[in-house]
Every structure is written in structure tokens, then in C-alpha cells.
Amino acid sequence: MDQLIFLGTGDSMGVPRVYCTCPVCQEARSGGRNRRLRSSALLRTAEGELLLDCGPDWVEQMEGLGQRTLTRVLVTHPHHDHIAGLPEWFDACRWTRSRGTVFAPGIVFETIRRQYPWLEKKLAFVPNDGGMEFGGWQITPWEVCHGKNGYSFAYRFVKNGYAWAYCPDAIHLTEKQKKPLHGLNMLVLGTNFYKEEARVESRSVYDMKEALELLAEAKPQRVYFTHMSHGVDIDAGYPLPEHVTLASRELTVSLRTGE
Numbered sequence: 001m002d003q004l005i006f007l008g009t010g011d012s013m014g015v016p017r018v019y020c021t022c023p024v025c026q027e028a029r030s031g032g033r034n035r036r037l038r039s040s041a042l043l044r045t046a047e048g049e050l051l052l053d054c055g056p057d058w059v060e061q062m063e064g065l066g067q068r069t070l071t072r073v074l075v076t077h078p079h080h081d082h083i084a085g086l087p088e089w090f091d092a093c094r095w096t097r098s099r100g101t102v103f104a105p106g107i108v109f110e111t112i113r114r115q116y117p118w119l120e121k122k123l124a125f126v127p128n129d130g131g132m133e134f135g136g137w138q139i140t141p142w143e144v145c146h147g148k149n150g151y152s153f154a155y156r157f158v159k160n161g162y163a164w165a166y167c168p169d170a171i172h173l174t175e176k177q178k179k180p181l182h183g184l185n186m187l188v189l190g191t192n193f194y195k196e197e198a199r200v201e202s203r204s205v206y207d208m209k210e211a212l213e214l215l216a217e218a219k220p221q222r223v224y225f226t227h228m229s230h231g232v233d234i235d236a237g238y239p240l241p242e243h244v245t246l247a248s249r250e251l252t253v254s255l256r257t258g259e
């Protein structure tokens with residue numbers, strides 16, 4: 001059965017934050033349950049694997065899995081915490097004389113090319129604006145609001161009538177942007193805090209209270225929160241519905257496609 005494995009569930013700085021001595025960061029520092037690498041997940045299928053985002057913790061994530069090779073990466077948006085592992089993967093390809101493929105909407109490649117102009121010597125960039133297929137999954141990107149940070153993309157995956165979506169970095173979705181979140185068996189959604197106190201103009205990711213309003217509209221059957229900052233204590237017991245789980249590193253979810 002296909003699986004989704006969470007490799008990182010942290011926000012852009014991860015947990016602990018290097019400058020911070022709050023109780024959550026201290027607990028994470030001592031190897032506790034709040035230690036969170038930058039957000040990424042691995043879709044495992046009979047046809048192989050697809051990594052969802054490749055951030056600065058990529059090497060540690062590969063080592064954690066005991067995985068020596070990687071063939072494909074899907075990118076949600078070209079921000080440091082989602083792409084900074086690409087040059088590391090490039091170097092691994094150079095040393096192993098292999099090649100990889102990166103899938104993303106065309107606009108995402110414009111930034112990746114500017115930031116890392118050497119990557120295409122080893123990594124093929126394949127635009128997926130019109131959707132793509134992998135492992136029997138029909139995968140469709142759509143643009144989502146990323147608040148003060150501009151745009152991001154989310155992805156909807158469909159196979160044998162089972163539908164799920166990966167939307168790690170979004171806020172204030174328009175009605176049109178919410179549409180692909182309807183009718184899902186599972187949703188992976190980014191939520192930086194339980195309740196974020198920062199000014200609305202300075203924000204870029206939903207908090208859990210706002211996410212619950214979104215869930216009440218979209219009604220996914222199962223939900224995993226990711227992209228969580230040090231403002232989230234995984235053991236705090238936040239008042240969340242039974243079908244909502246705070247994801248943690250190497251949590252593995254079976255995707256019940258009926259195969």
C-alpha cells in the first residue's frame with residue numbers, strides 16, 4: 001500500500017530555534033518530541049518515491065530514513081526552507097554519477113534557476129503546471145496565498161478514488177483556492193501556531209484556530225498539521241477534533257487506495 005512518511009514537520013526555522021530557550025525549544029534540544037526538521041514528506045509507491053519539498057534538513061532526513069538515493073522531488077514553492085536541500089542532492093548526484101528530476105510549476109523554476117544556476121547539470125526541471133502522473137497518482141498543483149511571503153503551491157493527489165492534498169505553507173485562501181480542498185480523504189496542512197498573535201500583515205501561514213474554520217468548510221476526513229513552529233508543544237493537548245493529528249517525524253500514513 002502507498003505510504004506518506006513525514007520527514008519534517010517544522011516551520012522555516014525548525015525546532016529548536018537556534019536563538020531560543022523557550023520550554024519547547026529546550027525540550028526539543030534535549031532530543032524530545034518537539035524536535036522538528038523543516039517540512040518535507042516522502043510519498044512511497046510501488047513505482048518508487050517522490051519527495052515533497054527538499055529543505056535544508058534533507059541530509060539528516062535521508063540519514064534518518066537510511067535512504068542512500070533519491071530520484072524525484074516535487075516542490076511547493078522556492079523558499080529556503082523548501083528548496084535548500086537541492087544543491088546537496090545535486091552534489092550527491094555528482095558523486096554517484098546519477099541524475100534526478102524536480103517537478104514544480106514553471107514560475108517556481110524561475111527562482112530556483114536564479115538561486116542555484118548550476119543544478120540543471122544534474123537535475124532535470126520538469127514543469128507540472130498542467131498536472132503530472134506518478135505511481136498511479138494524478139497530481140495537480142494549484143496556487144495558494146502565502147500571505148506576506150507571496151505565493152506557494154499546494155498539490156492534490158488522486159488515485160482509485162482516494163484523494164489527498166499537501167498544503168504546507170498557506171493562509172487566507174480565496175474561495176477559488178479552497179475548492180481543491182473539498183472532498184478529500186486526507187489533508188496535510190501547515191499551521192505555525194495554535195493561535196498566532198503577530199499582526200495579520202506579517203503572517204504567512206494559518207494557525208490551528210483558523211485552520212479549524214477551514215476544515216469546517218472543506219470537511220476532509222483526516223487531517224495532519226505540519227510546518228509547526230516552536231509555538232506548538234506537541235504534548236499540549238490542544239482542543240482539536242479527533243480526526244486532526246499533529247504530525248511528527250517519521251509518522252507514516254497508509255494511503256488507502258484499495259490496491
Ligand SMILES: O=c1ccn([C@@H]2O[C@H](COP(=O)(O)O)[C@@H](O)[C@H]2O)c(=O)[nH]1
Pocket residue numbers: 011012013078079080081149169204205
Ligand atoms: O523571497 C523569499 C522570502 C522568504 N524566504 C524564506 O522562506 C521562509 C519563509 O518562512 P514561512 O514561515 O514559510 O513564511 C524563510 O526561511 C525565509 O528565509 C525565501 O527563501 N525567499
